[in-house]
Amino acid sequence: MYSLNTEEKILNASILLFSQKGYTAVTTKEIAKEAGVCEMTLFRHFENKHNLFEKAFEKFMFFPKFRALFEGLEWDLEKDLIKICSSYQHMLYKNRKIILMYLKNEDQNPDFDVTMFRFPSEFKKLLNYYFEEMKNKGAILENPETLATSFLTTSFGLFITSLVMNKLTFETDIQACILSYVRIFAKGITYVGS
Amino acid sequence: MYSLNTEEKILNASILLFSQKGYTAVTTKEIAKEAGVCEMTLFRHFENKHNLFEKAFEKFMFFPKFRALFEGLEWDLEKDLIKICSSYQHMLYKNRKIILMYLKNEDQNPDFDVTMFRFPSEFKKLLNYYFEEMKNKGAILENPETLATSFLTTSFGLFITSLVMNKLTFETDIQACILSYVRIFAKGITYVGS
DNA sequence: TTTTCATGTTAGTTCCTACTAACATTAGTA
DNA sequence: TACTAATGTTAGTAGGAACTAACATGAAAA
Numbered sequence: 001m002y003s004l005n006t007e008e009k010i011l012n013a014s015i016l017l018f019s020q021k022g023y024t025a026v027t028t029k030e031i032a033k034e035a036g037v038c039e040m041t042l043f044r045h046f047e048n049k050h051n052l053f054e055k056a057f058e059k060f061m062f063f064p065k066f067r068a069l070f071e072g073l074e075w076d077l078e079k080d081l082i083k084i085c086s087s088y089q090h091m092l093y094k095n096r097k098i099i100l101m102y103l104k105n106e107d108q109n110p111d112f113d114v115t116m117f118r119f120p121s122e123f124k125k126l127l128n129y130y131f132e133e134m135k136n137k138g139a140i141l142e143n144p145e146t147l148a149t150s151f152l153t154t155s156f157g158l159f160i161t162s163l164v165m166n167k168l169t170f171e172t173d174i175q176a177c178i179l180s181y182v183r184i185f186a187k188g189i190t191y192v193g194s
Numbered sequence: 195m196y197s198l199n200t201e202e203k204i205l206n207a208s209i210l211l212f213s214q215k216g217y218t219a220v221t222t223k224e225i226a227k228e229a230g231v232c233e234m235t236l237f238r239h240f241e242n243k244h245n246l247f248e249k250a251f252e253k254f255m256f257f258p259k260f261r262a263l264f265e266g267l268e269w270d271l272e273k274d275l276i277k278i279c280s281s282y283q284h285m286l287y288k289n290r291k292i293i294l295m296y297l298k299n300e301d302q303n304p305d306f307d308v309t310m311f312r313f314p315s316e317f318k319k320l321l322n323y324y325f326e327e328m329k330n331k332g333a334i335l336e337n338p339e340t341l342a343t344s345f346l347t348t349s350f351g352l353f354i355t356s357l358v359m360n361k362l363t364f365e366t367d368i369q370a371c372i373l374s375y376v377r378i379f380a381k382g383i384t385y386v387g388s
Numbered sequence: 389t390t391t392t393c394a395t396g397t398t399a400g401t402t403c404c405t406a407c408t409a410a411c412a413t414t415a416g417t418a
Numbered sequence: 419t420a421c422t423a424a425t426g427t428t429a430g431t432a433g434g435a436a437c438t439a440a441c442a443t444g445a446a447a448a
Contacts, residue, residue, distance in 0.1 A: 006424080021300035024219040027405060038426055043407065103358070104298045106215035117359065142374060149366040150352070150375040157351020158344070164297070165311065172343040180336060181344040188382030200394080221435060232396055237437065 007045050009035040014056040019097035022104035023053055057101065062094040063119065070126050077139060078186035080130070085155050085182050088123060092159045095119075100163070120156075124148050140189045147189060154181070201239050203229040208250040213291035216298030217247055251295065256288040257313065264320050271333060272380035274324070279349050279376050282317060286353045289313075294357070314350075318342050334383045341383060348375070 013034035017026040028049050032039040046052040069087050073080045092099065102116050131144035140147070158181065162174040207229035211220040222243050226233040240246040263281050267274045286293065296310050325338035334341070352375065356368035 020302075022216050022218065022298060024216065025300035028407085029405080039406095040408090040427080041425060044425080047407095049406065104216060104300070106219035106298070108214075120359075142378070145366055146371055146374050149368075150371045150378070153355040153368075153371065154348035154351045154375060156355060157348045157353075159351075160354060161347040161350060165314075172339055174343075174347075177340055177344045177347065180340050181348060184336070184344070184379060184382035186382070188378035188380070222437085223435080233436095234397080234438090235395055238395080241437095243436070 006035075006037060006041060009037060010042055010045060010052070011056050011059050014052055015060050015097045015101065018053065018056065019100035019104070022101075022106065024106060028052075057098065057115075060095075060098055061115070062091065062098075064091045064094075066122055066126055070130065073130065075134070075137065075139075077134065077190055078183060081151070081182045081186050082179065084127065084130075085151075085178060088152065088155050089159055089178065091119060091123075092156065096163055099160075120152060124152055127151060139191060141191050142189055151185065154185075200229075200231060200235060203231060204236055204239060204246070205250050205253050208246055209254050209291045209295065212247065212250065213294035213298070216295075216300065218300060222246075251292065251309075254289075254292055255309070256285065256292075258285045258288075260316055260320055264324065267324065269328070269331070269333075271328065271384055272377060275345070275376045275380050276373065278321065278324075279345075279372060282346065282349050283353055283372065285313060285317075286350065290357055293354075314346060318346055321345060333385060335385050336383055345379065348379075 010031065013031050014026075017031055017034060020026075028042055029039050031052070032042045035042070042052065046055060064087065069083065073083065098116075102112065105112065127148040128144050131140065131142075131147045134140045135142075135144055155178075158174060158178050204225065207225050208220075211225055211228060214220075222236055223233050225246070226236045229236070236246065240249060258281065263277065267277065292310075296306065299306065321342040322338050325334065325336075325341045328334050329336075329338055349372075352368060352372050
């Protein structure tokens with residue numbers, strides 16, 4: 001039997017390099033070197049480069065437990081949004097290498113897309129539901145779906161900025177930004193009566 | 195003399211393909227075909243692939259006129275932020291191919307970074323100044339720099355979402371989101387007195 | 389018409405990359 | 419000890435990519 005350890009080393013090296021440079025720019029020799037094995041071993045385990053890419057993708061894709069999150073909510077806009085945003089940021093961070101791999105991916109594969117959009121789309125559904133409930137309760141006035149999309153896409157902006165641009169010019173602490181941002185958003189959508 | 199037309203065709207094809215697939219994944223043959231010229235012509239004009247990449251980058255980099263924008267402001271949070279956000283979105287959109295090229299770029303070149311960060315960094319400085327003034331006027335309470343970063347990074351989220359993810363799951367109209375979002379943000383930071 | 393110059397065409401070189409085959413080595417297990 | 423299974427090593431193939439050289443074409447300017 002093949003040792004799991006070797007496969008793991010190779011998969012770790014793969015995802016690291018693919019996320020840094022993109023699929024085409026990384027060579028199998030490079031991956032082998034990074035993994036500390038010889039190139040042949042890589043092919044013995046994964047047959048070819050593309051299969052390795054897919055296996056790395058599968059292995060490192062992180063799916064959060066949405067239900068648990070949305071069951072612990074308190075129907076207090078600011079508190080809930082902070083929880084949701086943190087958990088969204090956490091999921092994005094856990095998937096950061098996958099996301100970079102995806103962004104650098106050259107051929108736009110529909111299957112790939114579907115996989116990548118599974119969690120933001122799931123998040124959006126639940127957030128949509130949350131905002132609908134809050135609207136029913138009279139806490140907000142805006143359109144729930146627009147809010148859900150706004151909140152998720154802007155949160156993504158905070159994440160991707162800290163991921164790819166944090167070395168330069170934006171020395172501001174992104175964590176502080178997130179908290180401040182969520183507070184502003186919560187205040188901005190709160191219905192204060194006429 | 196070389197005809198400008200040919201160089202333009204090649205540069206157009208380059209930026210298109212580089213932004214779609216990234217530097218390494220695109221071949222010079224492919225670019226030539228897309229441009230409707232033969233491969234030799236490409237080398238005659240640009241010497242080598244990397245030089246072509248740089249020339250395409252230079253040519254399609256769009257620098258907005260910040261001053262003009264910030265001089266037309268009315269010191270009304272919502273109106274001004276809508277103007278600023280629209281102009282930021284516009285600049286991002288004009289640079290969309292450059293931005294995709296940058297995201298897909300394999301080697302993290304510091305010079306490249308500096309060029310890419312010139313405009314968000316310039317935008318941030320001016321926005322920072324704007325929020326400081328608004329704070330002095332008593333219109334807002336929050337920290338200007340945090341606000342500037344929040345606003346720009348979240349705006350970037352709206353942009354990048356519509357750029358790379360708009361085919362799927364996020365059918366919501368991004369333009370509507372932007373407007374709604376800016377209104378929320380403006381309301382969220384407005385100081386309403388004690 | 390002749391000249392000039394950008395472009396097309398063809399053939400080829402060099403280098404790199406994915407991937408293979410065959411054999412050697414090493415370590416755990418019977 | 420002997421066997422087995424994973425890995426290392428070496429050499430090599432096939433194809434593709436960047437890039438070059440030499441010559442052909444075709445259109446505009448002289």
